[in-house]
Amino acid sequence: MKINDTDPLPVYKAAAQRYDRMKYRRCGNSGILLPMLSLGLWHNFGHTDDFTKARKIVRTAFDYGITHFDLANNYGPPYGAAEENFGRILNKDLMPYRDELFISSKAGYDMWPGPYGNFGSKKYLMASLDQSLKRMGLDYVDVFYSHRPDPETPLEETMGALHQMVQQGKALYVGISSYGPEETERAYDILKAMGTPLLIHQPKYNMFERGPEEGLLDVLGDKKVGSIVFSPLAQGLLTNKYLKGLPEDSRAVKDARYLTTSHITLDIIEKTAKLNRVAEKRGQTLAQMAIAWLLKDERVTSVLVGVSKKEQLLDNIKALDNIVFTKDELQTIDNILNG
Numbered sequence: 001m002k003i004n005d006t007d008p009l010p011v012y013k014a015a016a017q018r019y020d021r022m023k024y025r026r027c028g029n030s031g032i033l034l035p036m037l038s039l040g041l042w043h044n045f046g047h048t049d050d051f052t053k054a055r056k057i058v059r060t061a062f063d064y065g066i067t068h069f070d071l072a073n074n075y076g077p078p079y080g081a082a083e084e085n086f087g088r089i090l091n092k093d094l095m096p097y098r099d100e101l102f103i104s105s106k107a108g109y110d111m112w113p114g115p116y117g118n119f120g121s122k123k124y125l126m127a128s129l130d131q132s133l134k135r136m137g138l139d140y141v142d143v144f145y146s147h148r149p150d151p152e153t154p155l156e157e158t159m160g161a162l163h164q165m166v167q168q169g170k171a172l173y174v175g176i177s178s179y180g181p182e183e184t185e186r187a188y189d190i191l192k193a194m195g196t197p198l199l200i201h202q203p204k205y206n207m208f209e210r211g212p213e214e215g216l217l218d219v220l221g222d223k224k225v226g227s228i229v230f231s232p233l234a235q236g237l238l239t240n241k242y243l244k245g246l247p248e249d250s251r252a253v254k255d256a257r258y259l260t261t262s263h264i265t266l267d268i269i270e271k272t273a274k275l276n277r278v279a280e281k282r283g284q285t286l287a288q289m290a291i292a293w294l295l296k297d298e299r300v301t302s303v304l305v306g307v308s309k310k311e312q313l314l315d316n317i318k319a320l321d322n323i324v325f326t327k328d329e330l331q332t333i334d335n336i337l338n339g
């Protein structure tokens with residue numbers, strides 16, 4: 001990440017009206033309120049990105065009442081870089097506001113070589129949290145996630161590690177990500193028996209990928225566990241950006257680690273163009289409608305967006321102005337998606 005010697009930004013003072021600009025939802029039956037829009041640092045916060053731009057995104061987020069920032073051990077590139085850069089942003093701008101922030105990290109995917117740097121062993125999770133805290137310069141994270149289920153490690157061991165982090169005061173709450181409905185129920189039960197509630201689940205959910213509707217949201221609703229949904233814009237596909245070609249600065253073109261130009265199929269473009277017309281009729285951008293469509297379900301506590309510039313964040317925040325859909329609109333959207 002390119003860092004200037006002289007600070008290019010004025011000293012940060014959070015906007016006085018930040019809490020008038022955001023709406024919050026209770027996370028399950030916990031004491032925690034989360035902003036209905038949260039910011040993820042998976043992309044655009046690595047060492048190859050522009051630090052000042054990244055800093056402006058985080059400042060803008062907090063100025064608009066986004067209190068929740070989502071990280072993981074291996075966000076970058078390289079792995080660890082997003083946590084290091086977020087640590088720098090905290091140090092320069094946000095540390096005076098630490099008690100107003102809700103910061104998460106995770107472990108579960110590939111992080112370091114050998115048998116102890118991946119999946120769900122207690123050895124990996126405990127070591128990874130210590131590393132994340134060092135990189136961010138924090139004493140504790142607000143929530144720590146098991147990033148994905150591990151088919152070979154007993155769930156008791158993985159949940160036991162989460163429980164121990166809470167006991168140690170290194171994580172205030174715990175969560176799971178990308179667990180299926182049955183695994184979620186088991187994880188919930190195991191944690192409950194140990195006395196640590198499952199605060200939140202982080203599944204992938206967007207108009208194109210509706211897996212959570214097949215049981216997971218019902219489990220979360222029944223158990224009163226919160227949810228924060230990731231890739232709500234399908235990494236940018238559910239915006240109007242690819243309707244007129246492939247912008248040079250888009251994720252599919254400039255950073256094809258996960259989204260590549262081969263994902264921008266004719267079918268996707270046709271559906272997106274139709275969805276865009278529905279959004280226009282609602283007086284929203286497609287990004288805003290895609291976010292609103294997720295929030296119409298109250299079991300979704302927060303929508304976790306990524307942005308490459310602060311203007312996108314400002315666009316997305318406006319989604320909260322209208323999260324109500326008519327039956328006709330929902331039917332039209334379903335027809336387009338199933339077409």
Ligand SMILES: NC(=O)c1ccc[n+]([C@@H]2O[C@H](COP(=O)([O-])OP(=O)(O)OC[C@H]3O[C@@H](n4cnc5c(N)ncnc54)[C@H](OP(=O)(O)O)[C@@H]3O)[C@@H](O)[C@H]2O)c1
Nearest residue numbers: 040041042230231232233234235236239250251305306308
């Ligand atoms: N738990 C997990 O396994 C997991 C996995 C993936 C992500 N996550 C979390 O979820 C967060 C969000 O994921 P994501 O980045 O895939 O989310 P996303 O919101 O679906 O996609 C973000 C991308 O969409 C584009 N975008 C956003 N707002 C826009 C707007 N208003 N207009 C036009 N384009 C817009 C930008 O693309 P351009 O770069 O092209 O401008 C941005 O980088 C991550 O940062 C991470 O915290 C978790």
